[in-house]
Amino acid sequence: MSRIVLFNKPFGVLSQFTDKGTEGSARPTLSAYIDLPGVYPAGRLDRDSEGLLVLTDDGRLQARIADPRYKRPKTYLVQVEGDPSETQLAQLRGGVTLKDGPTRPAVVERIAPPDLWPRDPPVRFRKTVPDAWLRITITEGRNRQVRRMTAHVGLPCLRLVRWSVGEWSVEGLKPGAWRMV
Numbered sequence: 001m002s003r004i005v006l007f008n009k010p011f012g013v014l015s016q017f018t019d020k021g022t023e024g025s026a027r028p029t030l031s032a033y034i035d036l037p038g039v040y041p042a043g044r045l046d047r048d049s050e051g052l053l054v055l056t057d058d059g060r061l062q063a064r065i066a067d068p069r070y071k072r073p074k075t076y077l078v079q080v081e082g083d084p085s086e087t088q089l090a091q092l093r094g095g096v097t098l099k100d101g102p103t104r105p106a107v108v109e110r111i112a113p114p115d116l117w118p119r120d121p122p123v124r125f126r127k128t129v130p131d132a133w134l135r136i137t138i139t140e141g142r143n144r145q146v147r148r149m150t151a152h153v154g155l156p157c158l159r160l161v162r163w164s165v166g167e168w169s170v171e172g173l174k175p176g177a178w179r180m181v
Helices: 059-066 086-094 145-152
Strands: 004-009 050-056 074-081 107-111 131-138 157-165 178-180
Touching: 050 059, 074 145, 086 107, 086 131, 086 145, 131 145, 145 157
Parallel strands: 050 157
Antiparallel strands: 004 050, 004 178, 074 131, 074 157, 107 131
């Protein structure tokens, strides 16, 4: 039976168990939070992103979760700089063309600010620049895709939280906490 771990990755943590960066760097990794031998991340979540990271000990399941061919939906709560127009939201919904090609259409909706844990460090706040929250669901998982999509339509990403992958959600998990499913 496969082991599946849901982990709420904090901001600043690498989505790997060791840091292969520059010598002497001390960036936090999954090993500071998860002491389960044999489980590995199914996909990645950037160091400056937060939220759900799924880990498993089943290589085939790992591929089905991470590989875009399987079109597993991934939902993100995204704080963007600016006041999104219907035109910008429609562009995201229809898919945008990035340097590595067109994205698949996304499900995008403007939402009220979600009740999330505080981020450390906090997101910069500027009185003169509005911000908004979006719920974005994609069925791919390219490198920094959601950030690149929102920037492409003129809405730079301030905070990105992966809320769910398929049927699994980060709901009820504090940053740094994990549970088996």
